[in-house]
Amino acid sequence: xxxxxxxxxxxxxxxxxxxxxxxxxxxxxxxxxxxxxxxxxxxxxxxxxxxxxxxxxxxxxxxxxxxxxxxxxxxxxxxxxxxxxxxxxxxxxxxxxxxxxxxxxxxxxxxxxxxxxxx
Numbered sequence: 001x002x003x004x005x006x007x008x009x010x011x012x013x014x015x016x017x018x019x020x021x022x023x024x025x026x027x028x029x030x031x032x033x034x035x036x037x038x039x040x041x042x043x044x045x046x047x048x049x050x051x052x053x054x055x056x057x058x059x060x061x062x063x064x065x066x067x068x069x070x071x072x073x074x075x076x077x078x079x080x081x082x083x084x085x086x087x088x089x090x091x092x093x094x095x096x097x098x099x100x101x102x103x104x105x106x107x108x109x110x111x112x113x114x115x116x117x118x119x
């Protein structure tokens with residue numbers, strides 16, 4: 001089972017995404033903060049799904065850290081945000097994909113399919 005590390009400080013969004021992703025066969029580790037990332041206290045997942053706005057840190061900094069670390073540089077990162085102006089910044093930080101909130105489950109599933117079965 002492929003693991004997704006989900007980081008979003010909104011517990012309701014975490015819960016909704018966990019239900020959806022688990023239904024699609026993923027194991028989901030939900031977190032409200034990102035401190036464990038910087039301490040590297042996690043097993044390498046299939047994917048990181050990171051909100052831009054987190055408690056105490058910018059999700060873009062989390063993405064930059066992951067993409068600059070040799071152990072996680074090749075792990076796909078999907079950044080999401082309610083602000084469409086974040087898209088360019090997300091890609092500059094190294095994100096592989098950006099999804100604007102609110103997003104449809106279909107869009108998220110389509111993006112996950114691209115990652116799971118690259119062309």
